[in-house]
Amino acid sequence: MAAPVDAVGEMSNSKQLLIRRVVGYTVLTIFAVISLFPFLILLINMTRETNDIQKGFSLIPGTYLFKNFKTVLGNHDWKMLNSLKNSLIISGLTALLSTYFSALTAYSIHVYDFKLKKFLFTFILMIMMVPTQVSALGFVRQMASWNLTNSFIPLIVPSIAAPATFFFMKQYMDSALPLEIVEAARIDGSGEFRTFNELVTPILKPAIAVQAIFTFVQSWNNFFIPALLLDDKNKRTLPIVIGIIRSADYASFDMGAVYMAIGISIIPVAIVYLILSKFIIRGIALGAVKG
């Protein structure tokens, strides 16, 4: 079914190819427009006034960008700036911890021989697909009993055990980290921990960078667990604020400000993505495992 456009009968090869390319570019461009359309609406409506937005859709930007921005920042119920800061802290530290310890775990499996190695490796692969939600009940209650409700620790520290990141690192090491390097470092008298920190992590830089981005984005977008743990207004992350905007009496809101709030939540990530996109897309193909 995917190929009716391909079956173009008996024509001269070049003409047939031209038709296929025109059809291809047309369909691809339509999908590119569909994919970008929501963001275009977002960008335009961020600059418009509520009344204008309600009147109808327009492709012409308005002049309310800064006013909407001020309205969002001034909303003491949303505390957008504070939430932005919280999201940055949590996602940044999560990316750091997760990539470092995943690399260390993968290094352990890649370089050393020990009795439980095979078992532990298989075990990590098996837990890779277990959804976090199934242990959410025990997790939330345990954090409450440790007085960690409204703390960022339960959102950051557990990322030390990230099976998908580990798996990516392991695959990368298989192709880019020959054991001879480690051997040579030993002969030079380097300690095992120092070898990892000073010799191995620079080699792993591309993998660490790709996974740091993925982990950051995942943490930035995380909604389920933070919403169960953080109920202090000052501790909220961005997705929680989005949830609050939606749950409140929607009709009463300044729509320009709602679009602005959505924009603040997604534009930083979108910009980082566009800058690093080549890198990221290569990373997805390499990993072939969803984070």
Added chain:
Amino acid sequence: MKHKSISYAKWGYIFIAPFFVAFILFNLIPLVSTFYNSLFENYLARGGLVQVGPNFIGLENFKTMFNPETELGKYFGNTFVLWILGFIPQIFFSLLFASWFTDLRMKLKTGAYKVIFYLPNVIMAAAMGMLFYTMFAQNGPVNSIYTSITGKDAYMFFDHKWSQRGVIAIINFLMWYGNTTIMLMAAINGVDPSLYESAQIDGATPSQTFWKITLPLIRPILLYVLITSLIGGLQMYDVPQIITKNGEQVQRTSMTVVMYLQKHLFSKNYGLAGALSVILFVVAAVLSLVVFYVTTEREPKKKVKKG
């Protein structure tokens, strides 16, 4: 390694330890505790004023969960419908685009398209949900275009079961087709290029090449994409939660299993939440085992048997 590595074994354990300490503290113990909770009567009655339990009641919570009145089947059904509505177009277009992108004869410039197609995947799902909610709302841009073309009143997308589900499916599709396209491209690029060359010499049409060479050879990865997507679908939460205002809209016809779990967790209904978690765990575990089987089978180049 030529040298005996026994003397280094302890470093293996030291380096792998943080992972397992974190895993045990934050995953395993909570998981066991979740299972344990499923055996107890434990909830807040009378609007949160009276704490009932915890009292050991064996498998009663599971009986309640499987009781038709609980409508657990409905929530699993909703989850599946929302997933499949997004997945069918996703796999169709991803296959089409992946085969175009890897077709050397077509010589398409693919870079920008890949970047754009993948973009929605990095966007916060909750924000995507909110954005689409505002877009399809009564006085949102979609309805303003609709009313100006047809002259009819605005269509209430979130008052009807299938239009609400449709919007959720569109978001899921947009968020994931780029990712699947890139994964399938990687799979097709892994196919021995000499097969395509000889097919071309033998005069095979592009569609013949696709059906006879590409599709059979990437079948294990297709299966992998299918099941990981199914596991992802099982966890669907952010988008429908935002779109449907915590699931209640249109008689809970878009409430997913995890949204239902969240509802119990939020109201501190721990016994039933525990039982539901166990059920979810079993379903996910079965699917994960299939993934595990498929991915480990892929290495020795054995073909996965058709059912």
